Amino acid sequence: MGTVAIHADGLNKWFGEGEARTNALKDVHLDTTFGEMVYIVGPSGSGKTTLLSVLSGILRPDSGTVLCEGADLWKLSNDELATFRLSKIGFVFQDYHLFPRLTTAENVAIPLILRRTDWDKALIEAAKYLEIVGLKGRANLPPVKLSGGEQQRVAIARAIISQPDILIMDEPTASLDGDTGRSIVAFVKEKFLNANRCILIVTHDARINEFATRILHMEDGRLSNEERHQNE
Amino acid sequence: MFGILRLAYKLLVNDKAKFTALLIGITFAVFLMTEITAMFAGVLNRASATVINIGARIWVMDPSVQTVANTIGMPDYALDAVRSMKGVKFAVPLFSGGALVKLQDGAYQSVNVIGLDDTSLFGRPQMEQGQIESIYAEGAFLVVDDSEFPKLGNPKIGTVFELNDHRGVVTGIAKVATSALFGVPSLYTTYYRAIQYIPNPRYTISYLLIEPKNESDIPSIQKQVQALGYLALTREQFETKISNFYMFQTSLGMNILIMTIVSFVVGLSISGQTFYTFILENLEKFGALKAIGTKNRELVLMILFQATFTSLAGYGLGIGLCTLATALAKMRLPDYASRITYGNLGLALLMVVIIAAMSSYIGVRKVLRIEPFDIFRG
Numbered sequence: 001m002g003t004v005a006i007h008a009d010g011l012n013k014w015f016g017e018g019e020a021r022t023n024a025l026k027d028v029h030l031d032t033t034f035g036e037m038v039y040i041v042g043p044s045g046s047g048k049t050t051l052l053s054v055l056s057g058i059l060r061p062d063s064g065t066v067l068c069e070g071a072d073l074w075k076l077s078n079d080e081l082a083t084f085r086l087s088k089i090g091f092v093f094q095d096y097h098l099f100p101r102l103t104t105a106e107n108v109a110i111p112l113i114l115r116r117t118d119w120d121k122a123l124i125e126a127a128k129y130l131e132i133v134g135l136k137g138r139a140n141l142p143p144v145k146l147s148g149g150e151q152q153r154v155a156i157a158r159a160i161i162s163q164p165d166i167l168i169m170d171e172p173t174a175s176l177d178g179d180t181g182r183s184i185v186a187f188v189k190e191k192f193l194n195a196n197r198c199i200l201i202v203t204h205d206a207r208i209n210e211f212a213t214r215i216l217h218m219e220d221g222r223l224s225n226e227e228r229h230q231n232e
Numbered sequence: 233m234f235g236i237l238r239l240a241y242k243l244l245v246n247d248k249a250k251f252t253a254l255l256i257g258i259t260f261a262v263f264l265m266t267e268i269t270a271m272f273a274g275v276l277n278r279a280s281a282t283v284i285n286i287g288a289r290i291w292v293m294d295p296s297v298q299t300v301a302n303t304i305g306m307p308d309y310a311l312d313a314v315r316s317m318k319g320v321k322f323a324v325p326l327f328s329g330g331a332l333v334k335l336q337d338g339a340y341q342s343v344n345v346i347g348l349d350d351t352s353l354f355g356r357p358q359m360e361q362g363q364i365e366s367i368y369a370e371g372a373f374l375v376v377d378d379s380e381f382p383k384l385g386n387p388k389i390g391t392v393f394e395l396n397d398h399r400g401v402v403t404g405i406a407k408v409a410t411s412a413l414f415g416v417p418s419l420y421t422t423y424y425r426a427i428q429y430i431p432n433p434r435y436t437i438s439y440l441l442i443e444p445k446n447e448s449d450i451p452s453i454q455k456q457v458q459a460l461g462y463l464a465l466t467r468e469q470f471e472t473k474i475s476n477f478y479m480f481q482t483s484l485g486m487n488i489l490i491m492t493i494v495s496f497v498v499g500l501s502i503s504g505q506t507f508y509t510f511i512l513e514n515l516e517k518f519g520a521l522k523a524i525g526t527k528n529r530e531l532v533l534m535i536l537f538q539a540t541f542t543s544l545a546g547y548g549l550g551i552g553l554c555t556l557a558t559a560l561a562k563m564r565l566p567d568y569a570s571r572i573t574y575g576n577l578g579l580a581l582l583m584v585v586i587i588a589a590m591s592s593y594i595g596v597r598k599v600l601r602i603e604p605f606d607i608f609r610g
Contacts, residue, residue, distance in 0.1 A: 007377075022487055053608050059603075059606050082525045082527045082528075086524060097519075101246035102242055110521070110524065113235040113239055114235075114524065138415070
């Protein structure tokens with residue numbers, strides 16, 4: 001068993017008020033270790049995205065703790081949390097959220113620019129990562145000139161360029177056809193995952209299950225059961 | 233920090249349509265605000281034309297005088313009293329009044345007659361044609377070659393006219409620093425000829441012009457003149473008094489203020505709305521930046537930079553456009569009254585800063601409210 005990457009204990013999160021008040025997370029406990037690629041699956045509204053947001057320091061829980069690499073996330077100030085996310089966590093959003101007015105390389109370089117890396121050096125590094133994700137020669141194109149799969153690769157390059165320890169991917173295959181989706185996840189696992197890194201993926205897509213180390217099922221705000229795969 | 237600002241700059245200028253709309257909005261607003269206030273400054277400057285052109289250090293007048301054009305006569309003994317005051321180097325009388333001139337073609341034309349002290353000719357204009365001494369000739373008048381000059385039929389030296397049944401003759405053509413406000417030609421003559429030619433009430437001195445021995449004597453002279461029952465103002469004070477009259481005691485100031493506010497509102501509406509749309513279109517991206525690890529203050533800095541950059545660029549373009557328009561207008565319309573002063577520039581800059589602040593405030597509020605969680609939720 002590897003070192004613990006994320007330890008979550010007794011997480012509860014409520015939304016709304018009065019009769020509309022719903023409990024999105026119900027006493028969730030979770031441990032992930034480095035070297036794992038963990039999927040969180042479940043029906044819509046089950047709390048997957050809420051859990052991912054709480055674990056990554058984006059959404060404050062009403063109760064419970066999240067220890068990420070030993071740091072108690074929700075005892076950090078907002079600025080400390082932002083710095084923590086920038087240095088330790090990479091995000092791949094479902095809709096990519098690439099800036100259409102920037103070039104592909106500039107989009108990829110954003111985390112480095114936010115970390116005060118020199119602009120030109122950041123762009124050189126971004127070009128390298130674009131090459132890693134198979135987009136050599138696309139550095140100066142705007143994202144809108146790329147296909148969906150290529151845009152997803154750009155988003156992945158942006159997420160991993162600052163060498164985060166934890167990669168968070170939200171529905172990474174939702175907008176992709178089956179083959180492209182599988183190749184993207186396989187690519188991330190091959191290029192990014194090692195003994196010092198952990199990947200958390202929220203997905204509905206059963207076609208990519210073969211790449212998971214563990215699959216956690218979520219239903220009605222609870223982590224209900226767990227499948228372990230041969231990849232563990 | 234430079235990288236974040238460069239990122240903000242690229243996000244702004246790469247959206248060419250919105251950036252252009254923002255620039256046009258602010259440029260247009262600055263152009264209007266500067267043009268309107270510059271015209272007002274030009275009008276105020278012309279309202280003080282006599283004060284500027286004569287150039288006396290201290291002007292003594294009846295306390296009820298509001299503008300240089302509306303004079304109230306002072307008695308001769310006031311001149312004697314002022315001349316004997318401590319700190320006065322010299323004092324001379326000045327006549328300023330309106331009259332009707334009958335031209336050679338029989339047409340009548342209103343004029344403003346300035347009567348200079350016969351001995352010193354203090355406040356005399358610069359001669360373009362003829363000699364200043366010619367002002368002592370029989371019925372001599374100097375005509376000012378300004379934008380109103382053609383109204384006298386473009387007179388030459390020797391041109392004869394009638395003024396209140398007196399024969400007048402042009403003995404020189406002069407130029408002055410500033411044309412007058414009311415669109416009438418100016419004639420210079422001697423004080424005594426002026427009061428002979430133009431019917432007057434009992435007291436004939438329009439103003440007493442004082443040159444103090446030292447600048448430090450001015451307050452003392454003003455007190456002594458006040459004790460005499462008159463008002464002594466420095467050139468600057470008199471110009472301010474005239475400006476204040478037009479600004480606060482006529483509808484001119486209020487109308488200009490309203491037009492300036494309208495320009496400001498137009499600029500604010502265009503740029504505020506465009507900037508807001510720009511922020512809205514990028515809101516999710518800003519949320520993604522937040523999720524990645526951008527601090528709130530860095531996002532605020534980006535938005536403030538974008539608003540400031542656009543505003544200053546628009547300000548520069550607006551001022552440039554206004555300068556160009558004024559220069560072109562003055563080439564075609566010599567009596568076009570417009571002056572771009574530091575005050576105009578400062579006011580336009582202040583308005584632009586307010587536009588930038590209000591536009592960015594709306595954007596900042598939106599961006600600070602967006603939760604990265606909303607980006608995950610989609």
